[in-house]
Amino acid sequence: MNFLANTLRQSLARSSLYLRPIGINSLIREDPALRTTNVFLQPAQLPTLTLVSGFKVRFAVKRRCKDCYMVVRDGRMYNICPTHRRHKQMSFTPSQKTLNTKNITWAGQSKIRPW
Known part of the structure; x- marks a missing residue:
């Protein structure tokens, strides 16, 4: 109630x-x-962002246009392009190459499968 x-x-x-x-x-x-x-209703105060393209890390660094040029610094090969910033590349260091490799313990190729 x-x-x-x-x-x-x-x-x-x-x-x-x-x-x-x-x-x-x-x-x-x-x-x-x-x-x-x-x-x-007042406009929001947003922080200004500066867009920066980082380096692409590659095993084989290649020139992508006629303005790209190669530079070697600290044991790495760099591709730098003043006209197209997205062409920036850098190579792996030798220690990084060993970290990304895989050891194959067994591989077999035959016409008859073992199972």
Whole structure:
């Protein structure tokens, strides 16, 4: 019974909010979200980003256009292009080449399969 009484009170309280006359001025005064819309309409201050293309790491560094040139620094071969920044490449170091190799323990090629 107590549950029904509480539900009835809540529904009457909600309906009284909807039944009273509301003017535009009273709506703006009462609703804090409508008062602060000016802040939300201002342009957002976003950080400026500088787009930089990094080096592509390759085993075989190649020239991709006539403006690309090769440079050797710290035991690596670099391809640098002043006109197309996306052509930048650098080679693996010898230690990286050994990390990326795989040891094949067994390989067989025959016309008859063992299974």
